[in-house]
Amino acid sequence: MLIDPFRWYRRRQRLQREALEESQYLRRRFGDTALATAREKLKRPDLTSWGRNVLEEAIKLLERPSTPA
Known part of the structure; x- marks a missing residue:
């Protein structure tokens, strides 16, 4: 099996x-509760x-602190 670094x-x-x-x-979509929502989505059993x-x-x-643009 060949490893293609460009593919990776x-x-x-x-x-x-x-x-x-x-x-x-x-x-x-969720504002301040976005992180909690993402963690909930991660628990779904049908996730690929x-x-x-x-x-x-x-x-x-x-999780990173957002910096004002």
Whole structure:
């Protein structure tokens, strides 16, 4: 089996992009309770492994203190 570092890189970039989109959506939709909502979504049994990875990354983004733009 060949390991393609570019494939891993593109997959990691896609994961980061989707996690950022998810965290922004949760902040817009739920405001201050976005982090709690993301943790609740993570407990769902029907979540795919990709969805779980995206939510875990989104939670990391939501845990960071937000900086004013």
